[in-house]
Amino acid sequence: MVALSHPTIRLSIPLSIRPAIAADLPKLEWYGQYTHFRNVFRRAFQDQEQGSRLMLIADCNDFPIGHIFINFHDNRDQSAYLYSLRIMEMFRGHGIGSRLISEAEKIARRRGCLWSTIAVAKDNTRALELYQRLGYETYAEDDGFWRYRDHLGRMRSIKESCWLLQKSIAVR
């Protein structure tokens, strides 16, 4: 029997972090994996255009391989809520998620925010550990209930018990 060889090549890929543009919206569905979030992405993009949210994209060759969104609320409490942090599976564990969080914090700080907050599902222990490593501390818990309309117009409900974490991002 002929032994098969398994040639390997090392890739180095260009990655930039930038705000979302309209052309990203269909790509954010990741070829069907997140089609059900179509309206959620559209709404976040509209809010970005109004200035109340920012969709930060990890871009590789014009494709959003990861993202984090920032909700600035009305900013009375001077906090930025970071959410929808997600990296395509094959790109995880290379520091992209940490980098997105750090860029999001810088942007929030420039907008005058004193606190950065994040929610994490109680069973997502690896993400929780990542946030703790980056300086986030648990301050409350939440039932994590939210609703959205999917791409077929159906209302979907999500309920996943989560921890709320915060970090001071005030300039020292």
Ligand SMILES: CC(C)(COP(=O)(O)OP(=O)(O)OC[C@H]1O[C@@H](n2cnc3c(N)ncnc32)[C@H](O)[C@@H]1OP(=O)(O)O)[C@@H](O)C(=O)NCCC(=O)NCCS
């Ligand atoms: C959590 C997530 C964004 C981290 O992105 P990343 O680019 O892999 O993060 P980094 O490379 O900067 O840091 C890696 C660390 O992330 C954490 N992590 C959480 N889930 C992970 C996963 N599925 N694969 C790899 N690392 C993960 C680990 O603490 C890991 O450190 P470790 O290797 O020492 O365990 C990414 O794993 C992901 O998209 N997960 C699915 C979606 C999700 O859970 N989002 C968070 C919602 S609150």
